[in-house]
Amino acid sequence: MTSAIVLGGSRGIGKAISDALESIDIDVFATSKNDIDTSNLNSVKGFVENNISTDILILNTGGPVPKKFLDITEDDWKLYHNQLFLGFCTILQNMKINDGGYIFLISSNVIKEPNPKLIISSAYRVAFSEVFKVLSKDFAQKNISCINIAPGPINTERTKELIENVKEYEKSLPMKRLGEPEEIGNFVKSIIENKIKYLTGVTINFDGANSNYVF
Amino acid sequence: MTSAIVLGGSRGIGKAISDALESIDIDVFATSKNDIDTSNLNSVKGFVENNISTDILILNTGGPVPKKFLDITEDDWKLYHNQLFLGFCTILQNMKINDGGYIFLISSNVIKEPNPKLIISSAYRVAFSEVFKVLSKDFAQKNISCINIAPGPINTERTKELIENVKEYEKSLPMKRLGEPEEIGNFVKSIIENKIKYLTGVTINFDGANSNYVF
């Protein structure tokens, strides 16, 4: 039976991916912060000792509270360096992804069009995207596909925390609505279900035409 | 019943998409050059007069013979300007895509990393990608998703014409093989089948980790 580990699998996009994978009979471990806290390297190391391999890995984690650049403390930088970058590196250095598997990274569209309020997230998520791109060429040799999904405004608790008036905000979006986590969940599911492997080393905006950069 | 028009649907990637869409009971019109020749604007205009609307449109066409810049004639430029750019513009100016529909553009990874031998293709395909990006924001208001797929080396007749020794070439690729047209066909199918709409205004490399640009 195919196995999957979904980090941050208890809510939002992570939960939607977990649910979608379970619907096609994948054995999903949807982790919560009790299982693994990527901001804590000891927690990460403990987790990978107990979970030494998987077929499918979903690298997903919440983002930081919005802060202006001048208000960000050294502790903030270091915490989110762990949470958004070093925790994921540690996992990929220590966990075995089985041949023919998949790694999905859930990053954010701020990696291409950085957001002043989400400067920490912009910085560390793009840093990991760079690592992920490099590794995709190695993983390709084991028929493991690496797909970076960069969501825009999605209908999650987090978005509601970040956006003051969601109804008004939605009117400003090309699709006049937030994206649904299930759309990302189904997207991930369908790639796996259809055994699409050549889609790898790629960053996919998932933002309802909200971004402005041509690619 | 859902309808689809697949340009260049008689072979290669176009055929694979046609086959995949038919497998989920979509009414597919897989066009050949007899139905519509995008290098000939009169042919395009005739086609759109007879095919005034569709739910799903796949903008797909073959590429030019490789030529060095200094060898490209004025007639070459104008022919492929029609085939790769103006024909598609004419279709989108005249054909109605039904609300909730999909438009897929099959471009090429040369739009991001241009190839000296495929300079015509690089130029006109990126030009249309720019138009497609702009239009995606308008189409979003009608719940129509616009997805630009930028394939790398795919196992088609065309690739065999362009590459002298395919076996040797495959060894140089991260996945040690060409992509299969069916992977793209299934990818397109699964987006439609799963009613994924928020994936729009996006360019998706489909190249087996072969490109080097970070995004």
Place this chain on the structure above:
Amino acid sequence: MTSAIVLGGSRGIGKAISDALESIDIDVFATSKNDIDTSNLNSVKGFVENNISTDILILNTGGPVPKKFLDITEDDWKLYHNQLFLGFCTILQNMKINDGGYIFLISSNVIKEPNPKLIISSAYRVAFSEVFKVLSKDFAQKNISCINIAPGPINTERTKELIENVKEYEKSLPMKRLGEPEEIGNFVKSIIENKIKYLTGVTINFDGANSNYVF
């Protein structure tokens, strides 16, 4: 004595570049539409017959009137295909750039972040940028540098035509002002004056921090 041909050299950015190059004793031919009309291939061919070589070439031309996609006619497409793309290709296919020379392309920041009102400009300028990138590798072998400058809002007649209320618009810009053509003129001058050659194959946003894409 070093020679330069500046297309569209009679006004705006072209004039500023001409003036700056003259200030360092370069022999500048600042062309007007009477000398060469890049929208007319016969005019282009006549020009290159009479101007067979140069040390420095500035590829610069005005942009089209803003039009919505659905209002663009076949004649519009073809006219600007010549003016923004094919005219420049014809020049580079027929004019000799002397070893150690420079080619500057004045494109636009709409090549990266396309503008719905400037869809023609976005499409054909990015198409030529693609050609220019490919050619930069060939020109490098002759020590010829190819630099693509992508201006944002610059204080020219054209900007005043495109923007209704310039004073209001300026308040929305990060620098609270338009760029001055002289800044681009001096930039071009200083690269040549300082014999900087390794800056080539590059696209340089010149937009006062107005763009949002990370690069």
Place this chain on the structure above:
Amino acid sequence: MTSAIVLGGSRGIGKAISDALESIDIDVFATSKNDIDTSNLNSVKGFVENNISTDILILNTGGPVPKKFLDITEDDWKLYHNQLFLGFCTILQNMKINDGGYIFLISSNVIKEPNPKLIISSAYRVAFSEVFKVLSKDFAQKNISCINIAPGPINTERTKELIENVKEYEKSLPMKRLGEPEEIGNFVKSIIENKIKYLTGVTINFDGANSNYVF
């Protein structure tokens, strides 16, 4: 008199910039590792306490020893997180750049086309580039220009350490040579000398047409 602080100003690109700025009578503080060690946050904090403001700041630092992903230790990540990212953030949070000033970041072309051997550098340099892009919009309001220069292969001690056979390597480059540090030094100088301010929020490849991405 105009003042400049050049980090890593004692050798390579930093020294070339220092020399170029001195040639136009700027009061340059070319720091060495004794003055400030960006890998050590206490050293950084001490430095900014003693150097509270400057007109021109050059953010420049050496890169890490090449290491494969699986060989990178937690200490490596943390050291270079400081050196390539957090040290620079700390400086920009605490040092005053005088109105009308300039900040240049010397990053690397690996931020766009990551290098497997330079994965640490790719990751943290792009992370800081993201921060720098965001800040450029704030600095614009004080007429401070932020310019990210992304060098390719430059003729420095470091390149000679990274490349086994430099002579052979040079043959593979479009310009058949490495770039000279002086070209970057003169480029920086000429922007300042010509009071070019609208060139800001920009990343400039400086690689002799060696990169392949279209922009």
